[in-house]
Amino acid sequence: MTPSTSFRIYQLDAFTDLLYTGNPAAVVPLTDQNEWLPDDRMQAIAAENNLAETAFYIRTETGYHIRWFTPTVEVDLCGHATLATGYVVFFLEEKPEEAKITFDSKSGPLTVCRDSDGWLVLDFPADVLHKAAVQPPALSAGLRGPKPLEIHKGKTDFMVVYATQADVEALAPDFRELVTVPARGIIVTAPGIDVDFVSRFFAPQSGIDEDPVTGSAHTTLIPYWADKLAKTDLTARQLSARGGYLRCKLHSDGTRVDIGGQVQLYLKGELANHV
Template sequence: MKLRLYQLDAFTDKLFAGNPAAVVPLEEWISDELMQQIACENNLAETAFYVPTEHGFHIRWFTPTVEVDLCGHATLATAYVIFSIENYGQSEISFESRSGTLKVTRQDEWLTLDFPVDTYQVAVAPPALSESMKSVESFEVYKGKSDYMVVLETEEQVKELKPDIFILSTVPTRGIIVTAPGDEVDFVSRFFAPQSGIDEDPVTGSAHTTLIPFWAEKLDKKVMTAKQLSARGGYLRCELADDRTLISGQVKLYLTGEISLQ
């Protein structure tokens, strides 16, 4: 059996930036074990698999170690494959997923994810989270559905932060968002997920389902720009639309290949 494989850089307008993701189109589902093995072999933050359905597509996402409920950059990459490589004739794609129905629209070079808004609340930092952030004098902590969010005062603090990844990996959560107001954009962030096999994710679309409602309230604005300050970096356009978050980015195709399963 042979499977097509694409590798793309999401949330960037140039190669070797943004967040790389693999996309594997399927006619029908293969086993969960095989999808996990492929994701592990790819060794990227996420590998997305999708199959066509009567009303669109069904999408699933795997890190090298686990299946996850939601992934923004791999969904953006998958939409690029369907729109630009598979020549899908519609302007909107509908994905069924473990996080419900997700839609992606295209306008010129920009793709927009329509994701559910995350709910968050003020939280007490677990001891391991506080210990891993000991280089920062003060910070606020919130808890969303999947992640803790640490709010710092400045972009420079986010950029220079060097958390203890080993200690951070013991925090009982999918990952940790670190954010602050931006100097040239509305807000900046970084995302650490050693619990999911990713020490630091380059650009995390799903984290913005928490970031967008938080900063919309803080800044009293619905339409915002954002940067993720990883080594590769990424740029996002963001909008809060009632109980949905609209997350826009660009995608660049890096690799087209074939998986040979003997």
């Protein structure tokens, strides 16, 4: 690569059918060179974008390889930026004829399927939950709301369960407290009014006080609510200011989940001299 190398960049809103809602993500295809930029350069681009995640992808023998960066760190799994990258591959860049693509990632193979109704569906590994044996004092102090019904711990996040949607809506978190909780972030959830369940996601530890719509958090939420509600097909809403709507499913063996959403293209651009 030479100093004049440029890269295309897209910004998209994921898990929404309306522009300016859902969760914005940037996607940078590196398929022209088919190699990663230096890690510090990808991190700098993500910081400059200042979005919850920026995704980069390259081609592999089996499909594609994807990586995700918040403004401050690389993460092992991101749902909304994978959904956005699927949109870029299907409709803007590669335009494959098949309706299913696979991304290699730090969380293993992740597939994105294109439905006939325009929705994209992520196939992700399901999280494994257990009751939190130790509850950091900053967790209850930082959420500043009603007393929760349950607190669980997944692979990377705490999940706090409340009685009602109103309880989740009323939370006014103190992010100076929550940033000290030893986790990627904190999921809060409750039964929904017009959907099966609702949630919010706080991750000041990862540079995001409140994420608009968190696909990866639903790898934790779907198994929990499938068990609670005794059903495998679920609808969900994330109650951030931007909001988002998801169609969810727990696979029959309980080890993987489907997370469905829509994507809206916001902008196309070019990054110059990023070698």
